[in-house]
Amino acid sequence: MALARLGRNDHRLALSAADCTTLEPLATAWLARGITVDYLTTALTAGLPAHIDSPAGLLHRRLTDKIPPHIPRATEDRSPDTKEPTHEALLVECTNCRRPGPPQALPDGLCRPCHHAHTTGSNDTTAPTTEEIATVKAHIANLRNLLKPA
Template identity: 55%
Template sequence: MAVSDLSPALRASASSRPHPKARPGYGKRSVPEQCPPREADFTLLPDRERHIAGHVDALPEGAAMDIKSPAKSQPLYGRMAVGSALRALGVAGHLRHVRCLSGENGGQVRWVTRTFWSRIAHDNEWWDAFLAAEERRSAPMPIAKSVDPPASAPASVPVPAPEPVHVPTQPVVPQQRTAEPQPQSRPGPSPAFAALARLGRADSRLALSGADCAALEQTAAEWFERGVDADYLTHALTAGLPASIGSPFGFVRRCLRDKIPPRLPAATPVAQATPVRRLMMECTECGAPGRPEAFRDGLCRRCRESGPVV
């Protein structure tokens, strides 16, 4: 038996570059009731996965978990290797990528992407039960409305007649000259157009021209009609990108069609209301969302059938 395969995982990154924090609500979330770190953690994993697992385990709560951030904060592996290692850690049972409905603001729902991390590997049944409990914890508590007791009818009291009030006459003011109307400013780009235009800044492989953004604007607007924001759309389109993209326009057009989120049901009376899902699993490989029970080892059906990417 090779001794190198049982070497302990690194507990801190060898790079001096600090790991970035995710925005509030996003990033790493450790599962509760974990055992303290041990030198024997992750010893059964291959060298690359053992190193990335030790690096992720040492990250604080709320650390950014997109592929770029771990690739920048440790010097041994690049984006492709980090993406493959995170996929392998999901299959091994150490992590799950999840999209959570954090609340509503002015009629717009807000989805945040979290990576739940476990130092101990768990099977699919354990993760399904954990995510079901997490969804119940994230559900809003019903607010009890207090009802004031009916007040007794007040006794009839004679109301005195109002005294006449002298209203002074207003002085006549000559008509003022109205200012000339200012020319109306041109409306800015729509949220869908702006989100598409920023894809190239999030990842240069998805750089679109102005004509491309205009052609895809209506398709992207359907995402916003389903309650997502620009950050959700950007993350969904940039997750699990291949090494090279020949046609950014064709790639984005297909992703907009294949990854469009489900439409949330309309509000119904309390007696007939159906529970709204506030948590969706995200495929560790391609980033496609769905129900947790539809995933095995953190992967959607298409990625499981296509085989591992190394």
């Protein structure tokens, strides 16, 4: 069905029923790899030439050459004995001092010391000094200069 819609999205990719039948196994291979129909459509229509002599030939080539790698599903990653899905250890950073920790240790995005300082209104001991601010500004200015065209 996604192949038949390509001609509606771009008249240069109009396919016959026979063309759709021929290309269907290739498109099905993409979908079997966990690709969505929208992603498939975008991959097939991105960067089209101005003139297309053979829409079926072009799409066959793209379906063959641009097929994405197989992405294992979550059930394939687990051993048969595992009942719960396995998760890699996830660490997040405190939004104030950038201290890493597990998500449950950083309620509202703040570590315990920063959360305490924020709720009690005490002075923030992790605030940058004037020298640190000047160093960051100089570094950013240098990066901007490097990005300027020569």
